[in-house]
Amino acid sequence: MTSGRRNRALCALLLMLVVLTGCGQKTPPALPDVYAALESAASLPPMTMLDADELSDYIGIDDTLYSSVQAHAAQDALVVDAVMLFTARDEKSAQSIEAQLSDYLDYRKREMRDYLPEQYAVLERAVLRRDGVQVALLISPQVDALVQAYEKAIH
Amino acid sequence: MHGEKRTAIMPTMFTCRGCHGFDSARVRHTRALLAAVFLLMMYVPGQASDPRSWAVGERQAYTPEEIQQGALDSYFTDALFAGDSVTNQLRRYTYPQRKQEGAFLSDAQFQCAVNYSLYTASLYKPQPGKVNLIYKGQDQSLLQAVRRLQPARLFVLLGANDYAPQRAEKALDWYKTLITRVKEVSPDTDIVVQALPPVSRSLSSKQDMRPLWDAFNQQLQELCQQEGVAFADIATPLKDDEGYLQPAYASKDGLHLSAQGLLAWVNALRNNAHERYLHDQWTP
Numbered sequence: 308m309t310s311g312r313r314n315r316a317l318c319a320l321l322l323m324l325v326v327l328t329g330c331g332q333k334t335p336p337a338l339p340d341v342y343a344a345l346e347s348a349a350s351l352p353p354m355t356m357l358d359a360d361e362l363s364d365y366i367g368i369d370d371t372l373y374s375s376v377q378a379h380a381a382q383d384a385l386v387v388d389a390v391m392l393f394t395a396r397d398e399k400s401a402q403s404i405e406a407q408l409s410d411y412l413d414y415r416k417r418e419m420r421d422y423l424p425e426q427y428a429v430l431e432r433a434v435l436r437r438d439g440v441q442v443a444l445l446i447s448p449q450v451d452a453l454v455q456a457y458e459k460a461i462h
Numbered sequence: 463m464h465g466e467k468r469t470a471i472m473p474t475m476f477t478c479r480g481c482h483g484f485d486s487a488r489v490r491h492t493r494a495l496l497a498a499v500f501l502l503m504m505y506v507p508g509q510a511s512d513p514r515s516w517a518v519g520e521r522q523a524y525t526p527e528e529i530q531q532g533a534l535d536s537y538f539t540d541a542l543f544a545g546d547s548v549t550n551q552l553r554r555y556t557y558p559q560r561k562q563e564g565a566f567l568s569d570a571q572f573q574c575a576v577n578y579s580l581y582t583a584s585l586y587k588p589q590p591g592k593v594n595l596i597y598k599g600q601d602q603s604l605l606q607a608v609r610r611l612q613p614a615r616l617f618v619l620l621g622a623n624d625y626a627p628q629r630a631e632k633a634l635d636w637y638k639t640l641i642t643r644v645k646e647v648s649p650d651t652d653i654v655v656q657a658l659p660p661v662s663r664s665l666s667s668k669q670d671m672r673p674l675w676d677a678f679n680q681q682l683q684e685l686c687q688q689e690g691v692a693f694a695d696i697a698t699p700l701k702d703d704e705g706y707l708q709p710a711y712a713s714k715d716g717l718h719l720s721a722q723g724l725l726a727w728v729n730a731l732r733n734n735a736h737e738r739y740l741h742d743q744w745t746p
Contacts, residue, residue, distance in 0.1 A: 365597075365598075365599075384553065
């Protein structure tokens with residue numbers, strides 16, 4: 308075998324290894340880990356996890372749109388804190404989830420606007436973001452800390 | 463209750479004064495036979511160790527413990543709770559309870575929103591720009607929800623955001639409209655209107671709100687009687703000796719309920735279920 312052929316064979320082997328190991332592809336972050344990171348970054352009130360039925364019936368996010376979810380809202384109905392994290396099935400689904408969360412945020416603002424001004428102020432500062440297939444709605448008086456922890460956790 | 467009364471009657475019966483002069487063996491045998499027949503009539507298998515007592519009609523009363531443990535929670539099966547932030551508190555309270563206990567308020571559903579008004583609830587369609595209920599992310603009215611769900615029972619608690627006690631006439635009109643329309647969109651639904659919970663002492667610092675609240679609840683109960691729907695007095699069990707909301711049942715703002723208050727509310731509804739059961743108004 309000549310050195311040229313040997314080099315080409317080595318290159319092909321390397322390429323095959325790269326393809327087979329998925330090197331270069333980013334695996335989506337595990338949402339329970341992301342949520343745990345957010346929990347340690349800010350002091351959230353006692354939270355309750357929202358199940359698929361509630362997300363669908365209430366917010367309108369069907370479970371066909373996402374492959375993974377961590378949706379938590381304050382146990383106290385008069386506290387607006389919420390952390391909702393989704394890994395969408397694809398970009399289009401991510402856009403749909405983002406749109407539904409945006410409507411939900413508007414709805415919460417309508418509820419609180421003339422009722423609990425301090426909670427309305429928290430909603431005003433809420434962050435809704437989409438990073439590829441990752442969608443997050445972060446509502447907390449410490450939203451900056453949550454955003455910082457979220458960025459670190461997903462990248 | 464009836465059992466105790468019957469037991470008390472027995473000694474009088476067997477020492478009847480009129481029989482003392484004829485105390486022969488035949489009379490004694492007849493008495494013994496009568497006593498045996500009476501005891502047989504009283505005996506129901508399994509009854510001897512059953513802590514329940516006989517109650518209204520043929521129905522057996524449950525003990526307070528059984529009621530609070532949810533023995534009659536089928537009352538809430540296929541039920542819908544409709545209301546404002548207070549009902550929303552109950553909704554948020556219910557879900558973790560269901561995760562822990564498996565069942566809580568049976569499978570009752572909730573349609574509620576913070577700052578939701580009785581007036582809005584009485585309309586067929588959601589009000590643009592106002593607080594409505596939501597379903598699948600879309601605004602909907604309570605009547606649309608009731609039409610869609612056809613609940614077996616509808617528990618309504620509304621009026622605080624309309625200042626109902628302060629303008630009772632209007633609020634009662636809205637309640638009447640709501641009841642009429644619920645009957646129209648879901649004729650088989652058993653409607654249960656709940657009293658407004660009592661106010662805290664802290665909210666009565668400038669003006670004593672108790673008479674207003676009590677008068678409104680009284681009028682609401684009368685309206686329910688006229689309209690042929692059930693009324694659940696959840697207010698009385700939540701009051702302290704002076705008629706205010708018990709401090710342990712109040713949240714920080716004095717208007718909403720603490721976790722303990724929410725459980726007391728649920729137990730008040732369970733007791734209401736028991737009362738209605740004893741009066742043959744529903745069957746578990």
